[in-house]
Amino acid sequence: MSPPALTRGYEVVIGLETHTQLATASKIFSGASTAFGASPNTQASAVDLALPGTLPVLNRGAVERAIRLGLAVGGTIAPLSIFARKNYFYPDLPKGYQISQYELPVVQGGTVEFHLAGVPHSVRLTRAHLEEDAGKSVHEGFEDQSGIDLNRAGTPLLEIVSEPDMRSSKEAVEYAKALHALVVWLGICDGNMQEGSFRCDANVSVRRPGAPYGTRREIKNLNSFRHMAQAIDFEVQWQIDQIEDGLQVHQATVLFDAGTGETRAMRSKEDAHDYRYFPDPDLPPLVIESAWIERVSGEMPELPRSMAARFEREDGLAAADALVMTQSLAFARFYESVKAAGAPAKMAANWLMGEVSRRLNAEERGIESSPIAPETLAALIARIADGTVSNNGAKQVFDELWMFSSSRDAVVPGKVLPSSTTFSAGAGTAEVDAVIAAKGLKQLSDSSELERIVDAVLAANPKSVDEYRAGKDKAFNALVGQAMKASKGSANPAQLGELLKKKLA
Structure with missing residues (x-):
């Protein structure tokens, strides 16, 4: 593969984290519905809210969908994986932590392949791990306040993390499209980006060719391919401008404003230790036996x-x-x-x-x-x-x-x-x-009628006949045109051409 094109002398480095909502009827740790569009807070169970005395129970269907993805990308299905608590505080996170996977994810490695301008590309996957979604802060329709809808809390997600293998927004978009097509193909996600079923976070940095990776900024919650391209392109130019002006790029989480086409910082980017991960005491290790993998493999569609x-x-x-x-x-x-x-x-x-x-x-x-x-x-x-x-x-x-x-x-x-x-x-x-x-589009294929038309055209165009017989091929096209005109465009062109050649031989 040829070296990546540079942007103003800088190499662009991109990795994607994709939150894929798994197509299960119920949530990952409770029996609450995952149906989209319900009235606010009508699908948040006591388990989703972590009310005292409740315990999470893992959704087997979510695990099977993760296995499908792992098999499709050629990853390793972990025989044992661990659920952890990711601790942070936000209004739409009712527990004060998110149940996710950290040190031992369910899928490790794998690749996603795609073509860009006819050239094959391959992006390595770091991991894919199961986790629950948070709720949603609602700002529209409120004056000087926000609402919280916890219907999404506990919805099963498979977060698919790529290596930083992409070198342009076009590569990132084609990778995301290929991954989107794959998860829909496998039946593990409905792929509805408008409803938030497939959301991407783009980690973007720039560097001089051969230099260590630059400081990355994470663009959150990109739910359209067009916005992904716009956000990455703006972010790349912004980072280069910072460096060229002698300023530093600081690690941060940023949002994309579709109205202005710009990214803007939301908060400083956290590192893993900031989340104080530890194994969830309420969930035992997830054990996936080889027989389970073999059964799922036998049910896979042709890839x-x-x-x-x-x-x-x-x-x-x-x-x-x-x-x-x-x-x-x-x-x-x-x-x-x-x-x-x-x-x-x-x-x-x-x-x-x-x-x-x-x-x-x-x-x-x-x-x-x-x-x-x-x-x-x-x-x-x-x-x-x-x-x-x-x-x-x-x-x-x-x-x-x-x-x-x-x-x-x-x-x-x-x-x-x-x-x-x-x-x-x-x-x-x-x-x-x-x-x-x-519409009168039936072709005239009656041989006797076509012969009558051809004979009349040849008789009316002796000059073109002589020119064709003298070796001027363009004269033949002129005769075909006259014959098609005489048939009002209804003659079968192939049959007409063969008959003309036969008559002119």
Whole structure:
């Protein structure tokens, strides 16, 4: 790999700590619900609040999700790990401490791989440890005071800590996207960043190439990839400005202000000893036997790298295309459903990377909410393959299907489709054929009719015929154009070209 690009002569060093909310129905040490959006303080049990006489009981489902992550990244699942109390005082921390893991985390090591501009990258993981979330301070709607919502208190988190292997905001974002896709793929997290299910803290420092690591500042609670890039880029420039002005960068926790695009210091950064970690006396060591790991391993889905390799091997996809098909489990399943409905693999992949992705990106949708079902896309591809519609015509059909599936009262420019025409998910061929007919996009493939058109065009353009026979290839294109014009654009281009060549031979 080539040396990292420098920013104003400095090397950027980034590590990420990612708080992944585990997709369990109940909290990590109590039976309280983890459902999002409940009225404030209605899902905080006596255990979450550490009321006298209560004892925490570990959620087995949270442990299994941690094991899944460890297996997927090639980490070591600790046969014995310890829960500790992380002591600090904050209004939304009802116990005055957070139950976490410190010296012996449940997962140690591992790597996350991704591509940036076609170049493979790998980021090492330090650890992944189980812990409980804190509550939430609420400032909106209060005058000169704040509210405390403890519904999140005790929600299970898996904190995934990377090594400082990233050298730009782009690398950090691509790593975070790859990790986000992986935890959703594994089914251990719903990945909803707006609801706080996937939050990243970025540790950022700068140094001259070859020098020791600089002083890092931690940007807290980044819950969008766009904000992550903006925050890191601003922080890098700020730190360089400090150093260039002869000032020191002090270790600190900072927040990103999305309104101004700036980071600002919140408090001086604590070190581990400031938290006075000690083993939680109410929780025994977590013992994970090999049989448990083997069972979880047997229930794992096919991983993205393995699936991409299979698509290359069995479907003949290029490596880059296979990566796109496995960008998420939902995308991969959609692709496989299009194939299962009869579409050739490469055509299915091309349409998913082309028109489908174009529409999804424009409307900020995920593949899960595509208005066009896999069966319908396969039916459209079949009509291209059998010559019923051209590629350009198929794009018009696709746009019409998308509009009608998204909004029932959409109108085709210049033509109103029959009011009886409806589109439903998975309906397929009937809808595709209805749009082709309504928009007059069916290709002319009747050989006798095409021959009549070709004969007329050749008779009307003797100069172009002579030029082609004299070796001027451009004359052939002119004849094709005249024939397509004569057919009002409905002729099958491939069939028309073959017939022209035969007549000109």
